[in-house]
Amino acid sequence: MKTIEITDNIYSDIVGHCRREWPKEACGALFGETVNETTMRITGSLALANVARDPHHHFQIDPREWISLLSRIGALDIHRTDDSSGNRTDHPKLAGIYHSHPETPGVPSSEDLDTAWRQLPCFLIVSLQNPYDPSIRAFGFDLSPLKFNEYEIIKL
Numbered sequence: 001m002k003t004i005e006i007t008d009n010i011y012s013d014i015v016g017h018c019r020r021e022w023p024k025e026a027c028g029a030l031f032g033e034t035v036n037e038t039t040m041r042i043t044g045s046l047a048l049a050n051v052a053r054d055p056h057h058h059f060q061i062d063p064r065e066w067i068s069l070l071s072r073i074g075a076l077d078i079h080r081t082d083d084s085s086g087n088r089t090d091h092p093k094l095a096g097i098y099h100s101h102p103e104t105p106g107v108p109s110s111e112d113l114d115t116a117w118r119q120l121p122c123f124l125i126v127s128l129q130n131p132y133d134p135s136i137r138a139f140g141f142d143l144s145p146l147k148f149n150e151y152e153i154i155k156l
Ligand SMILES: [Zn+2]
Pocket: 099, 100, 101, 108, 109, 112, 125
């Protein structure tokens, strides 16, 4: 993947959430769909609680909220089957997560490189280093050898 498409509304929701939580780190889930081989469109976001002990410098998604999210999108339904017309039930698809860097640039930290969240397709970082000009950058990871690739973000 090379490009992430995101609407103004979702972009503003994410930045707004990160601003409200500042100077703590904020985190949330991203939903999306594949447009083609190189492009993913973000179709929604969901703010999640940061339960890290030191939320000013770390984020830890509340596992209860994460499980409840997985349940809501049908990921925990082991009996899920295609409906009678052969269409998949219309749950949003998990595309990745976002979190904020309240004081630092929007590039993955060594801790970010070390989390399991990097295995999701889209890893979005909001930097509030310049509070008047928040930036969003999106990354994907190659796992072996470990490296991150930056995606181009196209606002719709
Ligand atoms: Zn980070």
